[in-house]
Amino acid sequence: MAQPDSRRRPGGRSARVRAAVLAAADALLAESGLDGLTLDAVADRSGVHRTTLYRRWGSVPMLLVDLLDAGAEDDWQAPDTGSLEGDLVAVNREVHAALTAEPSVTAAVVAASFRSPEAREALHRFWEDRYERCAAVVHRAVERGEAPPGTDPRRLLVAATGPLYHQRILLGRPVTREEAEGYARAACAAAASGLLRDCGGDTSPGGGPARGGPGRSR
Amino acid sequence: MAQPDSRRRPGGRSARVRAAVLAAADALLAESGLDGLTLDAVADRSGVHRTTLYRRWGSVPMLLVDLLDAGAEDDWQAPDTGSLEGDLVAVNREVHAALTAEPSVTAAVVAASFRSPEAREALHRFWEDRYERCAAVVHRAVERGEAPPGTDPRRLLVAATGPLYHQRILLGRPVTREEAEGYARAACAAAASGLLRDCGGDTSPGGGPARGGPGRSR
């Protein structure tokens, strides 16, 4: 029953410092992307000293972790339009909107996630939470009989949203709103045909030697 | 008719230096990922001097650009199994193999692409080339009547491969071989239903204000 960490001191000044730092970081990120987000810049903007930043956060990715974890505490919930197709289209519209924003905070956060394992995990947690909430869409669809029992919520949601993220963030091509909706409808149809069920318990992570193929560089 | 750049000197020593540097970079990348790839490390390993690296390449991402452009000159071509589903499954198997390799060169290259615009464009060129070659799969399928005329090769290919990349690289979750094949079959079914045609000439890149929604951080 360890007492609450003896003598922590989370109130007052520390809280103000954290708030000032996170606000400055958020502003810098939205203004000039990840490149504008250096500890020195945050120190200047927030009025908090360099060394304090290095002590409490240590690096830019760690600061992003804090920012992400703080941002995950919102009350967002998945759309509920009454039909699977409607819900998926609505989700993809939101993703599309977030991806076409300029400058894209999403892209900046993804970029940051490739600079440290901690930031990676924070972003994964964030998305995990989002897909978890979206699973409700699939459960309702199964209850309504729009998708067969056994339909894997994650597979369906990834099938719908994955192409959007891929085309925009990794392939770097613009995505039209109509395309975004099309991917949603395509995933919906595939789910209705029972092609996105969680069949087989084969969860072995990898496979063979794995050399060559597209995506491989040399 | 500008003469061939007067007096270039691409032979001999310069070529040896470039080869040594690219080889060292490739080795470091495969061994310890992007973090192990610093200009100093490449200098040590290749025997080429620091300043030469800074002069000719300038930064790690630029070096990756060179590496990528050199690697794109291979003779890879899309599978041809006789059916659309077979081809898509084969493609996704290759992608899956590349993505589950450890350490993943693909992941490292993607990470590098977020560190400079030049590296970004190089990676986009590389993938553009790959999807271009894969378009043959869709053309053959349309000729065989497996997909309706007007089916957009890119949409179909992104629908098939996008979920793989998304789940593995952005969401950070393992992907089973069976899942990879499932996404290919789902895309195939959607295409057969005519859900991945290039309908409407609306190629406007973006839209409204675009705030909030999943993927947005705060």
Add this chain to the structure above:
DNA sequence: ATCTTAATGCTACTTTTGTAGCGTTAAGAA
């Protein structure tokens, strides 16, 4: 009010990263 001490601010230092200037080497032409 007074005391204790976690958290912050400050200065000085080290390490890493990137650049400038100049002498040296060797590719390509005569």
Add this chain to the structure above:
DNA sequence: TTCTTAACGCTACAAAAGTAGCATTAAGAT
């Protein structure tokens, strides 16, 4: 061969990133 000069190696330097040690401030307890 000899000559020219693009490309390279080297040293020294400049700027940025990160750390150490100590003084100062203020949160929480008495």
